Amino acid sequence: MMRLPPFTYVAPRTVRDAVAALREHGADAMLVAGGTDLYPNMKRRQFEPKVLVGLGGVAEMRGVRGSARDGFTIGAGTTLSALARHPDIVRHYPGLATAAGLVSSPQLRNMGTIGGNLCVDTRCNYYNQSFAWRKAIGFCMKKDGEICLVAPGSPRCWAVSSSDVAPVAWSLGAKVRLVGPAGERVIPAEALYRDDGIQYLAKQPNEILTALLLPPADGRRSAYMKLRRRGSFDFPVLGVAVSVRMDGETVREARIVLGAVASQPREATKASAALVGRQLTPEAIDAAAEAAAGPSKPLDNTDFTHPYRKKMTRVFVARALRRIAGLPVSGRVEEELA
């Protein structure tokens, strides 16, 4: 039996108490919600916190509130299952519901939370391994070692942002609420992430991500596509989130954000800009998809080859945009989405 390392468990009932518990235990403590990301890592001894502050009992962090007109507040403790089948989210933010419904497996979506997926640890073929495996090959800088085994000459860690929800939140222009000892602050979703495999979050360790704030739906259309080997369980090795607002037939605003191609989600700004003021014709879509492949620079540290993941960026961006435009989608789109 593979066991968790020993820890003391603290179960606050309010955000205020959770913040106090984090402050009291400092660097010895870690936060846990669903545990689906943290516990496997703890079993592999990637984390050995002395104290775990469990957020499962914090009722104020659960649930979806709001309206399409004013936007929605999604409590960070809301499970991915609940989000994926929430009628308002499915209707007004289909990209977000799709992404939540494609995380891992049904059981893990019943446990895992939206906040957990936004903060999910970065992943790498050299990191997500047993202790014995990592010891045998030589530890990497993300845990216990000095160098990056993907790019040994590099001063930084290249572990991959593996959240399905993060690129969607970014593309929708969503915000997150962070609560810490000094009070709360609300920042754009894109400001939550840093381009570093180790320090991948701009959230301070003593802050708790309590909610995801969605802007008014306002005619927004969105889609998410995920590349992975199996139709279940697997983390994304490419995610494409697209959000578009139209003025009649013309694109007023577009945001294309790529997941799992770097240590943080990456916005394809040129591709997005190329769509504004145009109609979503097959030609405009192909041009945007071509431009979107530019910022997609995956490294050889996940499943599938990195040239394939880069190539698929163009294909998936085109498919996501065609879906939004109501054009027929070629290829195995339903299988990719399943």
Added chain:
Amino acid sequence: MKIRLELTVNEETREVLVAPHKTLLEVLREDLGLTGTKHGCELGECGTCTVLVDGAPVLSCLALPAELQGRAIATVEGMAGGGQLHPLQQAFAELGAAQCGYCTPGVLLTAQSLLSERPTPTREEIREALAGNLCRCTGYTKILDAVELASLRMAEVAR
């Protein structure tokens, strides 16, 4: 230091004194003697240790008992009742849907949860519901057949 917990397992209240870092899987098997719940990967990658919490399938290898007090935990031991197999168990036995049998408890519970929400699911809905349960014998077709057969029989009885 150990903590005292009160867990409701298969509608019985059980008191346990356990270390806080023990997962539900370990407590079920080692402290409550309920070895019907199997341990597979223990990392959330196989579905073998699935149990139901308030009717929904979750992985006991990644669940902390301290979080589950007052919740209804169901394991495979609770499926049969009054000397009768659950219709899912009966269908699995009849159709050979259990080969080595290791994934079977988790599959049965996941299917039970599906049928309680959706008594007559389509084949695709069954596949989707069972997408988190790996069968190392790869005997998926018979598993899907057995869930369909059980759902038809249960719908018949309900009518």
